Amino acid sequence: MPALDRYHEPVRRALVKDGWTITDDPLQLSVGKRTLSVDLGAERSLIGAERENQRIAVEIKTFGGASPVADLQQAIGQFVMYKSVLSQAKPERELYLAVSEEVRDSILSEELGQLMLREYIDRLFYFSVEREEIIEWKP
Numbered sequence: 001m002p003a004l005d006r007y008h009e010p011v012r013r014a015l016v017k018d019g020w021t022i023t024d025d026p027l028q029l030s031v032g033k034r035t036l037s038v039d040l041g042a043e044r045s046l047i048g049a050e051r052e053n054q055r056i057a058v059e060i061k062t063f064g065g066a067s068p069v070a071d072l073q074q075a076i077g078q079f080v081m082y083k084s085v086l087s088q089a090k091p092e093r094e095l096y097l098a099v100s101e102e103v104r105d106s107i108l109s110e111e112l113g114q115l116m117l118r119e120y121i122d123r124l125f126y127f128s129v130e131r132e133e134i135i136e137w138k139p
Contacts, residue, residue, distance in 0.1 A: 005060040008039060011098050013132040015058070020044045027057050027093075029085045038082050041093065055093045057086055063099065068107040075099075076120045097124040101135055 005011075012022060024041030040058040059078055063071040075097060083095045099108065104126045107113045117124070117138075126136045 005039060005062050006064070007060050007062055007098075007100065007127075007129060010129050010132045011058065011060050011127055012040060014127045014134045015040065015042050017132065018134045020056075023055075027090075029082065029089045031085050031089065036082060036085055038086070038095070039098075055090075057082065057090070057093045057095045058098050059095065060098045061103070063103045063107065069112070072107055072113065072116060076116055079121050094123055097121050098127060099124065100129050101126050102129075104136075 012025070015022065020042040021044060022040060022042050026037040026039055027041035029036045029038060038057045039060045041055070042058065043053040043055045045053050059075075059082055061071065061075045061078075063075070065071045065074075079095065079097050086093055086095050108117060122139070124138050125134050126138075127134050
């Protein structure tokens with residue numbers, strides 16, 4: 001079993017506070033002989049909608065390494081890989097990257113971070129570590 005991100009539990013609790021039910025911890029994806037583990041799978045009912053439950057997969061990134069650029073490279077690589085495998089293995093789920101508001105206000109607010117978000121990461125949310133709350137969904 002892979003090591004949990006240090007923000008795993010705060011994100012899990014933030015999702016539950018936001019009305020999500022955790023369905024997978026971790027969410028296993030198989031492709032050929034390989035199995036990949038996305039941090040969380042979750043779903044929630046869309047109130048008043050005549051649609052099925054909304055289902056997501058969540059990859060949590062701390063950005064706690066020696067280099068924010070290297071952390072961003074790793075996050076993008078994982079996101080792109082998981083998104084590709086998810087589209088085949090569990091196409092009903094949308095992939096989200098979960099990062100703290102501190103990451104939002106640092107590398108992701110810089111020109112490089114903004115470019116990478118536009119090009120590669122189409123869905124993410126920012127969370128408060130202290131309050132264990134989701135503070136912003138993109139898009």
